[in-house]
Amino acid sequence: MQEASETFRREGKRIGFVPTMGYLHEGHLALVRKARADARVVVVSIFVNPLQFGPQEDFGRYPRAFERDRMLLEQERTDIIFFPDDSEMYPEGYSTYVEVRGLGEHLCGLRREGHFTGVATVVAKLFNAVKPHFAVFGQKDYQQLKIIQRMARDLNMDLEIIGHPTVREEGGLAMSSRNAYLSAEDREKALLISASMTKAEELFRGGERRAGVLAAEVRKILASKDGIDIEYITLCNPDTLNDVGKIERSALLAIALRVGKTRLIDNTILTES
Amino acid sequence: MQEASETFRREGKRIGFVPTMGYLHEGHLALVRKARADARVVVVSIFVNPLQFGPQEDFGRYPRAFERDRMLLEQERTDIIFFPDDSEMYPEGYSTYVEVRGLGEHLCGLRREGHFTGVATVVAKLFNAVKPHFAVFGQKDYQQLKIIQRMARDLNMDLEIIGHPTVREEGGLAMSSRNAYLSAEDREKALLISASMTKAEELFRGGERRAGVLAAEVRKILASKDGIDIEYITLCNPDTLNDVGKIERSALLAIALRVGKTRLIDNTILTES
Numbered sequence: 001m002q003e004a005s006e007t008f009r010r011e012g013k014r015i016g017f018v019p020t021m022g023y024l025h026e027g028h029l030a031l032v033r034k035a036r037a038d039a040r041v042v043v044v045s046i047f048v049n050p051l052q053f054g055p056q057e058d059f060g061r062y063p064r065a066f067e068r069d070r071m072l073l074e075q076e077r078t079d080i081i082f083f084p085d086d087s088e089m090y091p092e093g094y095s096t097y098v099e100v101r102g103l104g105e106h107l108c109g110l111r112r113e114g115h116f117t118g119v120a121t122v123v124a125k126l127f128n129a130v131k132p133h134f135a136v137f138g139q140k141d142y143q144q145l146k147i148i149q150r151m152a153r154d155l156n157m158d159l160e161i162i163g164h165p166t167v168r169e170e171g172g173l174a175m176s177s178r179n180a181y182l183s184a185e186d187r188e189k190a191l192l193i194s195a196s197m198t199k200a201e202e203l204f205r206g207g208e209r210r211a212g213v214l215a216a217e218v219r220k221i222l223a224s225k226d227g228i229d230i231e232y233i234t235l236c237n238p239d240t241l242n243d244v245g246k247i248e249r250s251a252l253l254a255i256a257l258r259v260g261k262t263r264l265i266d267n268t269i270l271t272e273s
Numbered sequence: 274m275q276e277a278s279e280t281f282r283r284e285g286k287r288i289g290f291v292p293t294m295g296y297l298h299e300g301h302l303a304l305v306r307k308a309r310a311d312a313r314v315v316v317v318s319i320f321v322n323p324l325q326f327g328p329q330e331d332f333g334r335y336p337r338a339f340e341r342d343r344m345l346l347e348q349e350r351t352d353i354i355f356f357p358d359d360s361e362m363y364p365e366g367y368s369t370y371v372e373v374r375g376l377g378e379h380l381c382g383l384r385r386e387g388h389f390t391g392v393a394t395v396v397a398k399l400f401n402a403v404k405p406h407f408a409v410f411g412q413k414d415y416q417q418l419k420i421i422q423r424m425a426r427d428l429n430m431d432l433e434i435i436g437h438p439t440v441r442e443e444g445g446l447a448m449s450s451r452n453a454y455l456s457a458e459d460r461e462k463a464l465l466i467s468a469s470m471t472k473a474e475e476l477f478r479g480g481e482r483r484a485g486v487l488a489a490e491v492r493k494i495l496a497s498k499d500g501i502d503i504e505y506i507t508l509c510n511p512d513t514l515n516d517v518g519k520i521e522r523s524a525l526l527a528i529a530l531r532v533g534k535t536r537l538i539d540n541t542i543l544t545e546s
Contacts, residue, residue: 002431010283095375096393096427102368120369121428128429154369155394156401158275 001082005043005131013040017132019123022046023063024072027167027175031136032076034164043130044073045082047089052118063180082130089125098124100147100154106241107143107234107254108265119144120151127157134160138167140174142252142267143241166266168194174266181262189225189259196221197268200253204270209247211235214270222257231256231263238269274355278316278404286313290405292396295319296336297345300440300448304409305349307437316403317346318355320362325391336453355403362398371397373420373427379514380416380507380527381538392417393424400430407433411440413447415525415540416514439539441467447539454535462498462532469494470541473526477543482520484508487543495530504529504536511542 008015016039018031035042046069053059066083073081097117103109104116127135137145149161167175172194173187182190196218203214215233222228236243238252250271257264281288289312291304308315319342326332339356346354370390376382377389400408410418422434440448445467446460455463469491476487488506495501509516511525523544530537 002429006282006431009279010285012283093375093423094427095373096424097372097374098428099370099372100368101370102366125427125429128431131431150366151369154367154398155371156275156398158279158401158404 001043001080001129002131004080005129008041009131014134015039015041015043015130015132017126017130017135018042018044019126019135019137020044020046021048021062021177022069023065023177023180024069025167025175025177025179027138027140029072029076030167031138031164032073032078034136034162035134036077038134038162041079042077043080043082043132044078045084045126045130047082047084047122047126049089049118049122050086051090051121052115054112054114057112058178063177082126084129089122097121098151098155100151103143103147103150103241106236107232108256109143111231111256116144116147120147123148124151124155124157127152127159132159134162136162136164139163140166140176140266142254146239146241172198174264176264178262178264182259186227186259186262189228190264192222192225192228193255193257193264193266197253197255197266201268201270204247205273211244211247211251214247214253218253218255222255227259229258231258235270274316274353274402275404277353278402281314282404287407288312288314288316288403288405290399290403290408291315291317292399292408292410293317293319294321294335294450295342296338296450296453297342298440298448298450298452300411300413302345302349303440304411304437305346305351307409307435308407309350311407314352315350316353316355316405317351318357318399318403320355320357320395320399322362322391322395323359324363324394325388327385327387330385331451336450355399357402362395370394371424371428373424376416376420376423376514379509380505381529382416384504384529389417389420393420396421397424397428397430400425400432405432407435409435409437412436413439413449413539415527419512419514445471447537449537451535451537455532459500459532459535462501463537465495465498465501466528466530466537466539470526470528470539474541474543477520478546484517484520484524487520487526491526491528495528500532502531504531508543 016035018035020028048062098120099117100120109116145163152161171191173190200214218233234254235251244251254267289308291308293301321335371393372390373393382389418436425434444464446463473487473491491506507527508524517524527540
């Protein structure tokens, strides 16, 4: 991979990169299309990163479908699919970790210990392997995007991090590989997530600036059906991820919950237009 | 710096890098000469990294002599001197750290909390800024060398880490910028370090394989003059840095001590020839 990238760079070819854990959906493909539009060479990695899963999480059963992924990526004119295996990425004696303090200590970072260190570490490794000019990440994983941007800036990585708007299914459910876990009934319940965010956006546009009131409205909608286990509903500063009480110019509304055993996250930025 | 390096790389020019904290001595210059011999472009950085000093350590009074350093580096035909300032390296909101677990939890890592995280972090940053094909480090800082090698391997950094033998003053004292702190009398005492290592090497060649016996001999020599405050005398596995009791094929003998207020380190590898 490094040799190929070095050759492309010597030839002055712009490399765009989309790191994924595979089991691709339209959200991923939108990132690939963004890369395709801006780069001469498009690299997509597929690697289910054990380091970012907790011991009680779904690493083992995380959905995988390499041949289908390959076909989809070829349709999008991906130049290189990079799919290292675990023992290449984490050989015997592996012991180096990249930690982004502060930003990791909010939202999902409070519930998934070590998750963002695992994410930052694998992304640093992938960047060093692929040497892209830019990389595209989805805004559905907003905290991840902010952490990667901070890491890239802090460590003087010579590349641009591009955030891409969340792609949604009809009905508003944010695309996620974990949606594959949902039964038809679960999926129906999961639609309340985007519905609750839409409600918060309406209230915000109507002048509501109290985070507590907006969160309570979101909670009410999510509680309207049984079987939704809310992990957090947070309104925070979009840059620092610090909680806000009264919204000044803008706030991130971030939600994490379980429908049955399936953990889902989503977010939207409330901002004065 | 990145633009210059990208241009060199596109032109196929091999970049050799020597990171330093300045106040250069013959040890540094030996590293620069090594880089000069193997590279088309030689980059030397000068940056006294606040992140690797503890609150009680000598960051503020660490010796600095930029103009002299510049002259010495020009004599060695250094192509680029890279000297970022603190606020460029650690801007407001800086929060990313590179940690090499395991190797950092031995020797100096036990006494200088956060030191090697500071070292690994700044070196990762400098590598990303300079984009060298190889970097040269002195073996006097043996633990640092091993940690950087591990970091580079673990994070898939596309460069080679070269260790260079310790350069010594006449009499055997390892070159160090901190030698500038030593009075004539201190310097006399500091000579016992290399003398004690020579004694250990002799005993090892004579068949002694018990780490405890060798360490005791070193301690006896260092204790023969007043004013030497021993921090550690350790015999350990040169790769893992785990302590050894009986030496199999080889061992690192590592010493840290204070002469007055000045902290000095040195090491040698005992190995069957």
